Every structure is written in structure tokens, then in C-alpha cells.
Amino acid sequence: MSPVLQSHIAGRWLGREPAQLLRSAIDGRPVAAMHAEVIDFGEALAHARSTGLPALLALDFQQRAAILKALAKFLLERKEPLYALSSQTGATRTDSWVDIEGGAGTLFAYAGVGAGDLPSGNVVHEGPVVPLGKKGGFAGTHILVPRRGVAVHVNAFNFPVWGMLEKFAPSFLAGMPCIVKPASATSYLTEACVRLMHESGLLPEGALQLVIGGTGDLLDRLEEPDVVTFTGSADTAARLRTHPNLVRRSIPFNAEADSLNCAILGPDVAPDDPEFDLFVKEVAREMTVKAGQKCTAIRRAIVPRERLDAVAAALRARLAKVVVGDPTLEQVRMGALASHAQQRDVAERVAQLAAGNEIVFGERDGFAPVGEGVAQGAFFAPTLLLCRAPLASDAVHDIEAFGPVSTLLPYDGAGGIDEALALAARGRGSLVGTLVTRTPSIAAQAVPRAAAWHGRLLLLEREAAVESTGHGSPLPSLKHGGPGRAGGGEELGGLRAVTHYLQRCALQGSPTMLAAITGEHVRGARVRESEVHPFRRHFEDLQVGDSLLTHRRTVSEADIVAFGGISGDYFYMHFDEIAARQSPFGRRIAHGYFVLSAAAGLFVSPAPGPVLANYGLDTLRFVKPVGIGDTIRARLTCKRKVDRNRKGPDGVGQGVVAWDVEVTNQDDELVASYDILTLVAKRV
Numbered sequence: 001m002s003p004v005l006q007s008h009i010a011g012r013w014l015g016r017e018p019a020q021l022l023r024s025a026i027d028g029r030p031v032a033a034m035h036a037e038v039i040d041f042g043e044a045l046a047h048a049r050s051t052g053l054p055a056l057l058a059l060d061f062q063q064r065a066a067i068l069k070a071l072a073k074f075l076l077e078r079k080e081p082l083y084a085l086s087s088q089t090g091a092t093r094t095d096s097w098v099d100i101e102g103g104a105g106t107l108f109a110y111a112g113v114g115a116g117d118l119p120s121g122n123v124v125h126e127g128p129v130v131p132l133g134k135k136g137g138f139a140g141t142h143i144l145v146p147r148r149g150v151a152v153h154v155n156a157f158n159f160p161v162w163g164m165l166e167k168f169a170p171s172f173l174a175g176m177p178c179i180v181k182p183a184s185a186t187s188y189l190t191e192a193c194v195r196l197m198h199e200s201g202l203l204p205e206g207a208l209q210l211v212i213g214g215t216g217d218l219l220d221r222l223e224e225p226d227v228v229t230f231t232g233s234a235d236t237a238a239r240l241r242t243h244p245n246l247v248r249r250s251i252p253f254n255a256e257a258d259s260l261n262c263a264i265l266g267p268d269v270a271p272d273d274p275e276f277d278l279f280v281k282e283v284a285r286e287m288t289v290k291a292g293q294k295c296t297a298i299r300r301a302i303v304p305r306e307r308l309d310a311v312a313a314a315l316r317a318r319l320a321k322v323v324v325g326d327p328t329l330e331q332v333r334m335g336a337l338a339s340h341a342q343q344r345d346v347a348e349r350v351a352q353l354a355a356g357n358e359i360v361f362g363e364r365d366g367f368a369p370v371g372e373g374v375a376q377g378a379f380f381a382p383t384l385l386l387c388r389a390p391l392a393s394d395a396v397h398d399i400e401a402f403g404p405v406s407t408l409l410p411y412d413g414a415g416g417i418d419e420a421l422a423l424a425a426r427g428r429g430s431l432v433g434t435l436v437t438r439t440p441s442i443a444a445q446a447v448p449r450a451a452a453w454h455g456r457l458l459l460l461e462r463e464a465a466v467e468s469t470g471h472g473s474p475l476p477s478l479k480h481g482g483p484g485r486a487g488g489g490e491e492l493g494g495l496r497a498v499t500h501y502l503q504r505c506a507l508q509g510s511p512t513m514l515a516a517i518t519g520e521h522v523r524g525a526r527v528r529e530s531e532v533h534p535f536r537r538h539f540e541d542l543q544v545g546d547s548l549l550t551h552r553r554t555v556s557e558a559d560i561v562a563f564g565g566i567s568g569d570y571f572y573m574h575f576d577e578i579a580a581r582q583s584p585f586g587r588r589i590a591h592g593y594f595v596l597s598a599a600a601g602l603f604v605s606p607a608p609g610p611v612l613a614n615y616g617l618d619t620l621r622f623v624k625p626v627g628i629g630d631t632i633r634a635r636l637t638c639k640r641k642v643d644r645n646r647k648g649p650d651g652v653g654q655g656v657v658a659w660d661v662e663v664t665n666q667d668d669e670l671v672a673s674y675d676i677l678t679l680v681a682k683r684v
Contacts, residue, residue: 002030005191007039008198008210010047014039014213022188025090026326027373031488032188040220044179044209046151049391052177052206053298055654057146059204060121062644064173067202072107074200076191079104082161082192089160089376090336092327092633095290095525097574098473103165110169110498117495122146122641123174124502125518132508135526139511143518144392144502146175149225151501152218154240156231157183158293159339160190164481166476167229168490172207174501176227179218182213185339188193189630220245229254229491231295237487254500255487256480260400260427261454262472264420266437267413274462279303279436280314282405286472287382288293288334293342296432296472298334300396301406302420304413312386312408316361319382328508336369336378343378346403350383353407354398358386360408380404390423394607397426397613410568417446427452434458434471455482457488486658521545521639534638537566539655539680547637550602552666554631555590563594591623595672596620599634599663613655616677624671631666639675653682 003023006015015035022032075082077099084095118124124144124459151171153605155163164180171178181521194210199205210219219228222245230240231252236254240246246253263283269275279301286298303311321467327335337343367381382404387396390409411419424433433454437443438461450457456478458471472532474480481492491497508515511524521527527547534546564570572579573589580588605611626632641659658679663672 003034004033004035005212006035007212008194008208009039009044010209010362011051019213020184022185023340024088024379024615025338026088026371028340028376028378029373031088036096038483039211039216041215041216041221044211044218045150045645047206048177048179048209052204053148053150055204056076056172056175056177057122057148059175061114061118061124061173062120062642065118066645068107068114068169068173069111069121069299070198071200071202072104072111073198074202075107076101076106077638082189082439085189085192086161086413087328087335089338090187090291090327092332092335095327095335098290099162103159103162106162106166106476107169109494110173111279111497114115114173115496116184118173118498119519120641121519123519124499125516126504129511129514129522130506137510138508139514139521139522139524140506140508141514141518142504142506143412144504144593146501147222147225147503148229148345149176149227149499151176151178151227151229152181152222153178154215154228154230154232154561155183155190156295157185157342158290158295159186160186161193163231164190164193166474166480171227171501173499176501177207177209179209179211181215181218183431184213185342187212189306191298199566205281216491219243222246222249222251222584224249224251227231227252227254229256229489231256233258234485252500254481254489254491256295256431256489256491256640257485258295258400258402259482259486260397261296262424262427262552263298263432263434263436264424265303265307265433266310266416266439266442267304268437268439268442269307269415273438274465275436275438275460276310276314277461278465280311280436282320282340282436282488283470284315284322285470286517287319287384287406288403289472291334291337291380292406293338293402294383294472294473297433298398298406298471300409300423300427300590302409302411302423306413308386308408308410312360312384315384316365319384320365320445322382323370324367324379324381325369325374326377328347329371334404336380337380338378340378340582343380343565346380346401346405348400349401350385350405352612353385353395353401353405355395356393357396358388360384360386384408390426391419396421397428417442421449422581424450427453427481427484427485429488430454430457431480431482431486432456432471434460434663436460438462453483455479455486469617493632506560519544521637521642523660523662527637529649532660533605534636535611536609538610539641539643539657540655542638542641542657542680544638544641545576547635548603550634550636552631552633553598554600554603555626555628557628558592559598560588560590560628563597567591567593585625585627587627589627590630592622592672594676595622595632595663598632599661602632602634603636603661610681612648612679612681614675614676614678618658618675618677620672622672622675624665624669626665626671632671635662635664636660648681652677655682656680
């Protein structure tokens with residue numbers, strides 16, 4: 001008897017009675033059954049709000065980032081059972097690597113975003129601070145705070161692990177409890193992953209709930225602070241986007257929808273160029289990886305008409321070598337579609353695309369899946385079509401077969417790349433496009449136009465190919481999403497993804513008030529002068545606003561000459577009296593980096609102490625020139641503290657402190673401004 005999948009709702013696993021059977025994509029045998037019990041979504045949301053949300057907000061960004069890192073390690077240590085189960089979805093080991101280890105890698109990536117870019121608290125200061133008055137007593141800035149709602153993630157069937165984790169990671173980091181609803185066909189793999197996540201003991205109670213089956217009245221129960229994300233078909237995205245409750249309450253809705261992504265072969269590429277082979281390999285790979293079930297797969301291969309026969313022949317030859325069958329077999333390079341329903345859907349759409357067009361390669365070309373029981377599987381032949389008059393066709397720009405299917409579209413390359421760009425735009429928006437060209441000027445001409453219709457563009461040529469991650473690989477550091485048909489949404493993109501789940505608020509008030517709220521020193525705010533040098537304080541003892549005003553130093557000609565000799569910088573403004581007098585400054589001035597160094601000499605406490613290292617300099621500006629005879633001084637203020645919960649090689653804890661430095665002259669005018677980043681030891 002097949003195991004019954006369970007939902008995880010309100011802290012317990014729900015489901016004993018079997019309902020719909022979910023079958024193996026390889027041989028059609030039952031893998032699991034969905035549960036028949038009805039989920040109480042009121043209970044699920046109440047649990048997320050009353051238990052999950054307080055538990056998450058009891059942690060800060062840094063602590064939640066640490067949990068993501070530990071969770072990624074935990075999953076990777078237990079990945080093999082997930083790989084074994086993933087094969088039943090029709091995925092090869094390589095396909096599953098993208099899903100399983102790619103998902104864990106996304107957790108690692110967002111752990112890094114949290115550790116490196118977010119504060120120790122739950123308020124993100126999104127500067128700069130803008131003066132709103134003439135006397136410095138009134139200013140404005142922006143902050144980002146947790147929305148104090150629930151994130152509902154509705155995912156597609158093609159990446160049951162990565163698709164969940166790439167949404168979970170930024171929303172968890174932002175402090176939002178998640179309710180995850182995977183597509184039914186491959187939900188057994190998502191359930192297995194969620195079980196591991198809960199078994200880890202790392203997640204706060206209520207942080208992650210799992211829905212097996214339909215969403216019932218879940219969307220009807222959502223409130224204004226909540227967020228809904230969706231991955232799937234454009235038609236479903238459009239239907240969910242207009243859900244009455246989402247519209248009425250202005251609940252943010254983010255869609256990442258399947259689109260007719262394209263790859264363009266530039267008119268400058270000849271068959272004997274490396275770029276020609278790169279184009280063919282990229283199209284063939286996107287047709288066969290995950291059996292073409294990728295929202296980023298290349299559906300339209302746009303090539304110069306004079307290269308059409310060469311491209312078609314090269315693709316035929318490459319596709320003919322692809323071994324299709326049971327993905328657990330070593331020789332197999334392409335597995336099955338995720339379900340028989342998907343198999344029927346792809347067949348129907350290929351028939352629509354083939355009407356009036358040609359099939360260049362397909363089932364008739366020796367398609368014979370290998371492996372035991374594959375006759376009952378959901379296999380589909382790699383299928384390459386050709387539309388000879390793509391400007392006159394609507395079907396190739398409207399119909400997507402979500403499988404190992406792509407269509408060749410020729411364009412008139414004699415007039416350059418304009419016609420190719422017009423064909424690309426007929427897709428009405430896509431997640432990603434690829435341009436293969438060896439000529440930078442062609443890329444410079446094409447990209448500004450193509451970027452209006454694509455969420456991401458891959459510029460592929462021999463230099464980039466050495467390290468290229470490929471057309472169809474969304475990366476955590478870059479946005480994933482696209483305009484128009486692609487859903488108009490945006491996911492990933494590093495810190496950008498976290499901010500999607502935070503609420504932005506503009507603040508107006510005195511610098512002192514702004515500093516208290518943001519947890520960062522703001523210029524003009526009250527500071528705390530102390531007889532103890534700030535560099536002598538351990539991390540725990542430092543407070544934002546602790547400040548030191550240094551003694552003075554008068555800049556001499558000897559300083560300039562000596563610095564020039566040490567640095568080798570003999571720029572005329574420092575050494576040529578006549579040229580300097582004729583410049584806008586009207587006199588010789590000191591090197592900017594001398595001012596920087598002299599300021600360090602004024603504020604550094606030289607003896608060993610808690611400050612371990614200076615590892616960076618941010619926002620450096622030389623505001624006003626410093627000339628011979630000017631007198632400078634510096635104010636050093638603790639601007640920001642970030643506790644990354646780390647220890648040094650000696651076992652002593654460390655934190656990161658950013659110091660605001662203002663260098664002024666004898667008239668109290670600002671001459672230089674910057675932040676210094678330091679590692680500061682804790683007492684223990």
C-alpha cells in the first residue's frame with residue numbers, strides 16, 4: 001500500500017486516509033497517496049500568527065541567517081534519500097542536483113546575505129538620511145521592518161525542493177512564517193524535504209507549515225500584512241492575481257510564470273565559430289535538462305535564415321545522441337515528464353505547434369526509452385520544430401509545450417539583429433533570453449531593447465562560456481522573474497528578495513530620534529563623549545553614539561612632500577605652485593589620502609585592545625580641499641554594531657563595528673567623510 005502524504009499544520013502532521021494516487025513518472029507505479037482529510041486553514045493561519053510570528057521575531061536577522069546556514073548543512077548531510085525519491089519524478093541525478101543541492105545552496109546564499117548585509121536587530125536602515133531643514137534638526141530616511149504577516153508560497157511541480165527553498169529562505173530571513181503548498185504531482189518530494197527540516201529541530205515552531213492538496217479557503221482568510229507568491233502557468237497566475245480577497249486587501253502577490261524564453265544567434269556568428277557550437281549546445285541542453293520542464297527553458301531558437309540549415313543539422317545530431325529512459329540508469333541523460341497528465345498536455349501542445357510547421361526532430365527519429373517498465377512511464381521525445389514564417393505565425397509566440405520542445409525561428413540577418421529582436425518581443429515578456437554573439441557592438445545595440453522584455457539576459461560567447469552557468473539557471477544573487485507573460489514579478493536577487501517581504505516606511509524627525517529608531521548613528525544626533533577611548537571598549541560595552549573628538553593637526557608643506565615621497569603621488573595639485581594657483585582651488589592642496597591617514601593618526605588608539613582589525617572603508621568622500629596651513633581634527637563615532645555570533649581562532653567572540661568619521665578644518669567645515677569597518681573582540 002502506498003504511503004499517505006501528510007500536511008504539517010499547527011505543529012502536527014495531518015493525514016491518514018488516502019485520496020488521489022501519485023504515480024512514478026518512470027513506470028507508472030504508485031509512489032504515494034494524497035490525504036483525504038480537509039485542512040482547517042483558519043487554524044493554520046492562527047498558528048502562524050500566534051506562534052510562528054512571535055518565535056521568528058524573537059530572533060534577529062543574524063540569528064535567522066545562522067539557522068538557514070545550519071539547515072542547509074543538515075539537508076546536505078541527508079540528501080541521498082531525497083535523490084532516490086527525486087528519480088520517481090523523472091529527474092536524472094543531474095536534474096536532481098539542481099533541485100536538491102541547488103535548494104540547499106540557496107539557503108547558504110541567503111545565510112550569507114543575512115550575515116553580511118543585515119543588522120543584528122529587526123530594523124533595516126535604508127539610507128541615506130536626507131536633511132529636511134536648514135539647521136540640521138529635522139531629517140528624513142527610510143527603514144524596512146518585518147511585515148508581521150504570513151507568507152503563502154504556491155509552487156510548481158518541476159522543482160519540488162528548490163522551488164520551495166528559494167522562496168522560504170528570504171521570507172524566513174525577513175521574519176515571516178511560511179505556509180507552503182507544492183504542486184500535487186511531485187509533492188511527495190517536497191513532503192520528504194519538509195520532514196527533514198522539522199526533524200532538524202532548527203526551525204522555530206510555526207515557522208513552516210506544509211499543505212498537501214488544495215488551498216481551500218486559505219486565500220479568503222489572508223489579511224493585509226500577508227504575502228502570496230506563485231510559480232506556475234501564466235493562466236493560473238492571472239486567476240490568482242485577481243482573487244477578490246487579495247484585491248480587496250491589497251495583499252502583495254508575486255508571480256513567476258512560464259514564458260516563451262528565447263535564444264538568439266547573432267548575425268555575426270558563422271558555423272565554424274565557437275559561438276555557433278555554444279548556441280547549439282545551449283538549446284539542446286535546455287530541451288533535455290529536466291526533460292524541458294523548466295520555466296526558463298528555451299522555447300524559441302531564433303537564428304539567421306542563412307544559418308537555419310546548419311543549426312537544424314547540428315541540433316538533430318546532438319539530440320540524436322541523447323539517451324532517454326529510467327533516470328536511475330547511468331547511460332540515461334534525459335528522464336520522463338513529471339506525470340502522465342503532463343505527458344498528455346505536452347503532446348496536445350506539440351500537435352498545435354506542428355500545425356502548419358515542420359518537425360525537424362521528434363518521436364519518429366528512433367525514440368525508444370530504456371529501462372524496465374518504461375512503457376508505462378511519462379516519457380516524451382525531444383522535439384524540435386521549425387516555423388519558416390515566424391512573423392506571420394501567432395502559435396509559436398503564444399503556445400508553450402512545457403517539455404523537451406523548442407521551435408526554430410529564422411530571421412533576416414542581412415539587416416542586422418532588428419528582426420530577431422522583434423521576434424523575441426512577440427513572446428510578450430519572458431524570464432530569460434540568451435544572445436550569442438562575438439561582437440560587443442551587437443550586444444550593446446540589442447540589449448537595451450531586449451531588456452525591456454526579459455527579466456534576465458545571458459550574453460554568451462567564448463570568453464563567458466568558460467564559467468557560464470547557462471541560460472536556464474536562476475542564481476540567488478540575481479533577480480528571477482520577468483515582465484508581461486512571465487508574471488511581472490521578481491524573486492531572488494540577493495538582498496532584494498528579502499526586502500520583498502519587509503515593509504518600507506519613511507521616517508521624519510530629529511537626527512537623535514532617527515538614530516534611536518534605526519540603531520545607527522545619524523549625523524547631527526546627540527553623541528556620548530567619554531574619557532575612555534572607544535577603541536578600548538569591547539563589543540558588548542560599546543554603544544551606538546559613543547564618540548571621540550580628537551586633538552588638532554596643522555598641515556604643513558613638509559607633510560605634503562613626505563607623503564608624496566612615500567606614496568609616489570606627485571600630482572601637480574600637490575607640488576606645482578603655479579599650476580595649482582591657476583586651478584579652481586587657487587593653491588596647493590594636500591593629498592586626499594594624506595588627510596585620511598592623518599585622521600587615522602589622530603583617532604587611533606595604538607596599544608593592543610579590543611579592536612582587532614580594520615577590514616574596510618565605505619562611503620569615502622573628500623568634501624573640501626585641505627591646504628598648507630589648514631588645521632584638521634576628526635570625530636570618531638560608533639555608527640553601527642552587528643553581532644555575527646562568530647569566534648576568532650582564539651575562541652574569543654567577535655562583532656563588527658562601523659565607525660562614522662568626520663574630518664573638519666579650523667572653520668568646522670567638513671573636509672572628509674567615511675565609515676571604517678572593524679572587527680571588535682567581545683569580553684568572552
